[in-house]
Amino acid sequence: MGKYAQLVIGPAGCGKSTYCNHLYEHCQAIKRSVHVVNLDPAAEAFQYPVSLDIRDLVCLEDVMEELGLGPNGGLLYCMEYLEDNLHEWLGEELEGYGDEDYLVFDCPGQIELYNHLSVFRSFVDFLKNDGWSVCVVYCLDAHFVTDVAKFMAGALQALAAMVKLELPHVNILTKVDLMEDKNHLDEFLFPDPELLLHQLAASTGPRFRQLNRAMGGLLEEFSLVSFLPLDITDEDSIADILGQIDMAIQYGEDAEPRIRDELEDGGDDDDDDGGGDGGDDI
Numbered sequence: 001m002g003k004y005a006q007l008v009i010g011p012a013g014c015g016k017s018t019y020c021n022h023l024y025e026h027c028q029a030i031k032r033s034v035h036v037v038n039l040d041p042a043a044e045a046f047q048y049p050v051s052l053d054i055r056d057l058v059c060l061e062d063v064m065e066e067l068g069l070g071p072n073g074g075l076l077y078c079m080e081y082l083e084d085n086l087h088e089w090l091g092e093e094l095e096g097y098g099d100e101d102y103l104v105f106d107c108p109g110q111i112e113l114y115n116h117l118s119v120f121r122s123f124v125d126f127l128k129n130d131g132w133s134v135c136v137v138y139c140l141d142a143h144f145v146t147d148v149a150k151f152m153a154g155a156l157q158a159l160a161a162m163v164k165l166e167l168p169h170v171n172i173l174t175k176v177d178l179m180e181d182k183n184h185l186d187e188f189l190f191p192d193p194e195l196l197l198h199q200l201a202a203s204t205g206p207r208f209r210q211l212n213r214a215m216g217g218l219l220e221e222f223s224l225v226s227f228l229p230l231d232i233t234d235e236d237s238i239a240d241i242l243g244q245i246d247m248a249i250q251y252g253e254d255a256e257p258r259i260r261d262e263l264e265d266g267g268d269d270d271d272d273d274g275g276g277d278g279g280d281d282i
């Protein structure tokens with residue numbers, strides 16, 4: 001069936017790890033197997049079971065202590081260390097995973113890691129070469145939609161990651177359950193640059209008009225920036241998101257032929273209860 005992965009990225013504290021945990025629990029409930037990988041060398045506690053952990057390779061605390069670096073410099077060092085050890089460490093770890101496996105990479109929150117450094121580009125290139133179909137899941141906190149200027153900045157960051165990583169890409173607006181007023185939510189989920197520009201003009205001085213227009217034009221030209229809402233209190237919300245990601249990476253597309261092949265091979269299935277009625281063609 002193939003090997004599939006999500007790379008969950010986004011600004012600090014936007015809800016990446018919460019999304020990973022929520023997705024893990026949803027998959028448990030629907031009996032779908034996923035493995036969550038911690039790629040944050042500074043992470044301390046997890047709500048999900050960690051299948052693979054960057055801290056087995058490099059840990060922020062040790063780096064800060066041994067090299068006398070601060071938290072930001074230390075994190076950059078850790079991620080560059082990961083980049084230098086992709087083949088040795090990740091390659092070896094991934095040998096334990098194969099066809100039909102689904103990994104979810106919970107990444108650290110500094111956006112310069114995606115936009116300024118080459119580590120994530122090298123990381124996804126490595127996964128692609130190793131046969132993984134990867135979808136980038138870009139998380140943005142719903143508080144970004146309380147202010148048009150903030151939203152534009154967030155959408156442009158998402159666009160930059162999209163362009164930099166060149167992968168199937170899904171944007172998620174997290175923490176929607178915390179929004180008091182959801183009346184204007186749709187305007188941000190499917191942003192219309194013209195409308196946003198109009199609102200932006202009301203909150204910024206006239207000398208920014210051209211700059212605002214250029215940024216709006218950029219979003220319009222790519223017409224790629226739309227968001228799926230994540231409300232962790234609503235199970236349908238995570239199911240919809242997973243469905244969109246499945247479509248983006250064509251997860252399960254060849255599942256049907258596999259079932260057919262198994263039936264043609266005699267189909268002496270071990271467990272299933274009432275599944276065998278007829279079964280001539282599916």
Ligand SMILES: Nc1nc2c(ncn2[C@@H]2O[C@H](COP(=O)(O)OP(=O)(O)OP(=O)(O)O)[C@@H](O)[C@H]2O)c(=O)[nH]1
Nearest residue numbers: 011012013014015016017018108109174175178232
């Ligand atoms: N109500 C609500 N709280 C959330 C949601 N997502 C995250 N939070 C809270 O926001 C805080 C940060 O969430 P995390 O999931 O740790 O965010 P993160 O993006 O993994 O953070 P870093 O890894 O540090 O960049 C935590 O207190 C979460 O409980 C959400 O969808 N709804």
Ligand SMILES: [Mg+2]
Nearest residue numbers: 016017040107
């Ligand atoms: Mg996290």
